[in-house]
Amino acid sequence: MKKWLLLAISLMMVFALAACGTAEEASGDGESGKKVLKMATSADYPPFEYKDTAKSDEIIGFDVDLAKALGEKLGYEVQVQDMDFNGLIAALQGKQVDMVMAGMTPTAERKKNVDFTDIYYTAKHMIVSPKGSGIKTVEDLKGKKLGVQLGSIQEGEAEKIAEEVDVTVENRNRIPELVQELKTKRLDAAIIEDTVAKGYFEKDKELEGFTLDTSEEEAGSAIAFQKGSKYTEEFNKALNEMKENGELEKLVVKWFEKETASK
Template sequence: MKKVIMIALSILLVGVLAACGTSEEASTGSGSGENSDKKVLTMGTSADYPPFEYVDSAKGEEIIGFDVDLAKAIAEKLGYEIQVKDMDFNGLIPALETSQVDFVLAGMTPTEERKQNVDFSDVYYTASHMIVSKKGSGIESLEDLDGKTLGVQLASIQADKAEEIGETVDMTVENRNRIPELIQEIMAGRFDAAMIEDTVAKGYFEKNEDLAGFTIEEAEAEAGSAIAFPKGSELTEKFNAELVKMKENGELEELIVEWFDSK
């Protein structure tokens, strides 16, 4: 009788363990339904750059924008999901180098200096620099910045451009981490002007009638924005191939119209 009881208990125990194992395996999946097999990639960005990447507090805390939609579109084609990580712009390349993020989409220009530390995709969007100031400031040309204080975002292409302009115009250049900080400094009278990408600046003009600006005329077109990856990342070639397809089939142009022509 004891043997029969022991055998029955053993069978019961095996059944319980099997059930637990099945439950644990089900709970460790990366997602549910068709997305369960997808790997998650972390996208680094600086969510202060509408319409590229920003938070619309009236709609929630989610980071949205052109770059976010572009990342999701490419990732979907490659079988990935995207997790967006917000940080200061000057911390994006270090984040790539230390594997905190898998790639960066943040309106970043592929300068020669940056190419020493990270790899880039093809350019996906090109814009121009704009000098933004208060209406009536009298700043209508680069020469008008003489003796003035110009704000730029730290580690941005505009910071490099300001240094170049400073070779011929006697002005003070100050850095801030975020674009809204530059606008705040202008409105508070601490900065006379700021240099911001034209697409981004137009968004601030729509929100604040006290702001005005002019586009800097360039002898050569700016390098534009590209996706950044760690050196030697296999994602560079994969993302770039999909980006080329989106350019050819019109998907990229549709996203540009959606985010820039209607915002």
């Protein structure tokens, strides 16, 4: 009797383990049956990634469309999740996500921690301020409070400006926070990418700005992956195919109308 009981228990354990294995394997598949890749972004950066809350909580934008188009070519289902920009690389390093697309520039410092594809878009920086502020040049920032998004490439630009003029640099987590702080006069100006800034100008006539004249190469956006990830080469190849066949340009026209931006 004991032998039969032990045999029954053993068989139950085998079936249970088999079932667990199947569940774990299935968790890697999306509704389409494709392997799921988790993409992190900072959905505060129209037209790259944002939520049109008047319609839904879905994250939309140029980066989202591009990521899904690349995933489709490679046989992956890309699932997008939102987080603060300054936590994106940490999430990638901690293997909480598989990739990051957030208008992110592949700086030398970031390359120490993650791998990047080729650049898929370029940008310029803009100083944004309330209309009538009198801020028309970098020199006009003397004695002012200048806002930047935490973890963004604009932090570096702000540091360069602070070396030239006496300006106080303050960080915020999200672009809408910077804009709100400008409107309530808690910040005098902010550095925001030109396309993103122009989007705010269209909606808010109380803001204005000027493009920074820098001799350095324009900032560029690239896709970030974990160090040594096989996905980097796969996505880079598909990205270059989209550049060559005109698919990337179609997305550019759809979302930017030939404007540029990156963080």
